[in-house]
Amino acid sequence: xxxxxxxxxxxxxxxxxxxxxxxxxxxxxxxxxxxxxxxxxxxxxxxxxxxxxxxxxxxxxxxxxxxxxxxxxxxxxxxxxxxxxxxxxxxxxxxxxxxxxxxxxxxxxxxxxxxxxxxxxxxxxxxxxxxxxxxxxxxxxxxxxxxxxxxxxxxxxxxxxxxxxxxxxxxxxxxxxxxxxxxxxxxxxxxxxxxxxxxxxxxxxxxxxxxxxxxxxxxxxxxxxxxxxxxxxxxxxxxxxxxxxxxxxxxxxxxxxxxxxxxxxxxxxxxxxxxxxxxxxxxxxxxxxxxxxxxxxxxxxxxxxxxxxxxxxxxxxxxxxxxxxxxxxxxxxxxxxxxxxxxxxxxxxxxxxxxxxxxxxxxxxxxxxxxxxxxxxxxxxxxxxxxxxxxxxxxxxxxxxxxxxxxxxxxxxxxxxxxxxxxxxxxxxxxxxxxxxxxxxxxxxxxxx
Numbered sequence: 188x189x190x191x192x193x194x195x196x197x198x199x200x201x202x203x204x205x206x207x208x209x210x211x212x213x214x215x216x217x218x219x220x221x222x223x224x225x226x227x228x229x230x231x232x233x234x235x236x237x238x239x240x241x242x243x244x245x246x247x248x249x250x251x252x253x254x255x256x257x258x259x260x261x262x263x264x265x266x267x268x269x270x271x272x273x274x275x276x277x278x279x280x281x282x283x284x285x286x287x288x289x290x291x292x293x294x295x296x297x298x299x300x301x302x303x304x305x306x307x308x309x310x311x312x313x314x315x316x317x318x319x320x321x322x323x324x325x326x327x328x329x330x331x332x333x334x335x336x337x338x339x340x341x342x343x344x345x346x347x348x349x350x351x352x353x354x355x356x357x358x359x360x361x362x363x364x365x366x367x368x369x370x371x372x373x374x375x376x377x378x379x380x381x382x383x384x385x386x387x388x389x390x391x392x393x394x395x396x397x398x399x400x401x402x403x404x405x406x407x408x409x410x411x412x413x414x415x416x417x418x419x420x421x422x423x424x425x426x427x428x429x430x431x432x433x434x435x436x437x438x439x440x441x442x443x444x445x446x447x448x449x450x451x452x453x454x455x456x457x458x459x460x461x462x463x464x465x466x467x468x469x470x471x472x473x474x475x476x477x478x479x480x481x482x483x484x485x486x487x488x489x490x491x492x493x494x495x496x497x498x499x500x501x502x503x504x505x506x507x508x509x510x511x512x513x514x515x516x517x518x519x520x521x522x523x524x525x526x527x528x529x530x531x532x533x534x535x536x537x538x539x540x541x542x543x544x545x546x547x548x549x550x551x552x553x554x555x556x557x558x559x560x561x562x563x564x565x566x567x568x569x570x571x572x573x574x575x576x577x578x579x580x581x582x583x584x585x586x587x588x589x590x591x592x593x594x595x596x597x598x599x600x601x602x603x604x605x606x607x608x609x610x611x612x613x614x615x616x617x618x619x620x621x622x623x624x625x626x627x628x629x630x631x632x633x634x635x636x
Contacts, residue, residue, distance in 0.1 A: 249635060255578040258588065266291030269609035273586060279614045281587045281604040286450050286561050287522070287532045288609040289481035295521045299482075302517035310510045315499070318510030326520040331488055333456060333527055335466035339488035340498050341519075343511050345475025346372040348485030349443065351503035352473065354379035355496075356439075357410050364398055365412035366390065368419065370443055373412050382410070389417075392428045399436040409438035410471075415447025415458040419595055419603065420564060421557030423451065426458045430468045441471035449479020449526050450561050455533020456526075461559075479526060479533075482518040484511050532608045536561045540606040543615050550623040555601070564590070564601040565622060571632035573600040576625050585618055 230236040250257055256274075264272040267283035268291060289295050302322060312318035327339040342348030353376025357363050363377040367386040377384050383406065387394040395411065403409060411433055413424050426442065433440045444457045452460025457474075459466050466472070472488040474480075487497055487504070498505040526532070540561045547554050553566040567573045573589035580587055580602070587602045595601065602622075606615075 249574075252635070253575070253578075255574065256581065258577065258581065269607060269611070269614060271586070273581075276584060278581070278584045278586045279610075279618060281585070281606070281610075281618070283607070284446070284478040284561075284605045285481060286479045286536050286605070286607050287455075287481070287526065288607055289479070289522045289525060289532075292481070292522075292525065294525060295481055295518050298521035299514040299518040302513040306513040308514070309512060312510065313506070313508060314510040315505060320510075320513060320516075322513060322516045322520060323511065326516055326523065327486075329520065329523055330486060333523065334472055334488050335459065336472060336488045337491040338494035339472075339486050340494045340504065341511055341516060342485040342487070342504050343508055344483070345445065345477055345485035347503050347508075348475070348487060349373055349473055350376040350379060351501050352471065352487050352497060353377055353410070353412070353441070355501035355504070356380070356471070357382035357408060360406060361408040361410065362402055362406035363410045363412065364395060364438075366414070366417075366424065368417050369412050369414055370418060370445070373443060377412070382406075389420075390422065390424050392425055392432060395429070396432050396436075399432065399438065403436050403438070409436065411438050411440045413440070413442055415442050415444040415461075415474075416451065416560040416562055418446050418562060419590060419601075420555055421446075421560045421562030422555075423447070423458070423461065423559050426469070427462050427464065430464070433470075434468075439470040440468075441473060442469050444472065444474040445478055446560065446562055448474040449522075450533050450536050451559060452533070454527075454530040455479075455536075476515075476519050480519045480522045482515045482522065484515055484519060535608040536606060539608065539610045539612075539615065542612060543604065543606055543619070546615060546619040547622075550619050552619070552622055552626070561606045563604040563606060565604065567600045567602065567626070569632050570597070570600045571635065572626075572629050573602060575629055576622070577602060579625050580618075580621060583621055585621060587618075 234240065261273060267280055267285055268288055269280060270277055271280040306320050310318035310320055314323065323341055326341055331337060331339045342351065349372035353373060357377065357380035359381040361382040363380065363382045363384045365373060365377060365384070365386055366389055368389045385398055387398055399409070411429065413429060416423055429440055442458055448457040449455050451457060454460050458464065459469070470489055471493065474486060476482050476484040476486065487494065500506065537559065540563060543563055544554050544557060547565065555564050555566050557563045567576065570591035573591055577587060577589040587604055589600070590603045591600045
């Protein structure tokens with residue numbers, strides 16, 4: 188197949204997805220009737236009139252009205268560890284997912300610097316052309332060995348790797364079933380694929396099986412999407428049950444391990460380690476590298492045939508994209524080696540998080556379904572309380588970020604805490620005391636947000 192033929196096939200495939208002929212489940216927008224006319228106004232061509240900007244302006248107005256400092260895109264100085272410098276003061280940091288405290292580790296930093304000395308800041312090409320360097324293959328070989336799978340491929344972006352893999356593997360004649368709380372990158376990949384899509388209620392394996400019983404016979408490939416640790420709730424799904432279900436219905440299972448790899452399990456090696464699984468029973472292993480790996484990028488791992496297809500044919504992963512930065516790959520490789528050699532880092536993360544949950548329970552704080560992971564939400568009645576408490580926490584030199592609609596449902600506002608291996612009991616105790624005090628004395632919400 189020539190490059191031109193491949194591009195034309197890709198173009199036809201992408202254009203074919205936009206016609207709406209193949210329904211895509213409840214989350215697909217209804218196609219506009221061909222005869223409908225649009226009254227074109229400024230809201231269609233003037234960015235200042237776009238509804239997204241009005242939403243931003245309303246949020247800024249609310250912050251200003253309440254006297255809150257704007258907490259988005261806030262600069263920090265130095266390495267974001269258990270503490271970090273923000274606005275000229277040292278704060279306890281619960282908003283960085285540097286779980287193993289490796290982003291400032293001298294060994295990881297030295298590896299990144301050496302890669303720049305050896306290969307420059309960029310390889311200057313896509314991997315498939317002239318962008319391949321030894322560190323990429325070293326990372327992939329050692330990762331595959333750690334996971335107990337045949338092969339792996341390193342991508343430039345965690346988000347992009349997820350989108351690209353799902354967008355390539357699923358097609359319009361296929362079905363994607365996903366937990367309703369999976370990460371946005373999985374949703375975007377599923378939409379890009381053109382496959383029929385159905386969400387199942389969070390961690391509801393019975394509902395997943397009912398969907399398979401009803402729909403499996405109508406589709407070729409079926410891809411089931413879940414996470415190893417859910418990034419908003421901090422809970423761990425029943426992966427063994429999902430493996431049992433996917434085998435019975437001859438489906439494929441993909442697990443997003445962004446927040447589980449490097450953290451859960453006796454050795455901190457993710458869901459396979461946590462549950463004592465056979466790695467081959469998960470068809471597509473994925474993780475972003477901005478968490479435990481202390482760098483940027485993403486990977487897909489599994490059977491050699493899977494990796495070969497993605498490396499040679501998946502747009503945004505193997506094709507039509509530059510290679511990862513040498514420094515990022517080298518940092519990830521160094522972090523991987525430390526992760527394997529020092530499992531006590533992961534154990535400390537979970538011990539610290541368990542202590543946080545225990546103290547929160549004693550203070551009558553609701554941490555939702557969080558268990559066994561480093562992600563802990565403190566659930567609150569509404570968005571106004573979440574914003575007020577985050578502002579007051581920062582006033583007291585503790586940084587945590589409010590999670591409100593549309594990131595979470597309107598009735599599920601929270602402060603989210605990422606606990607890492609460097610947090611101390613004293614820092615956690617101080618945080619819990621302040622949370623309990625603030626929640627008990629929070630002003631009544633005014634219904635403004």
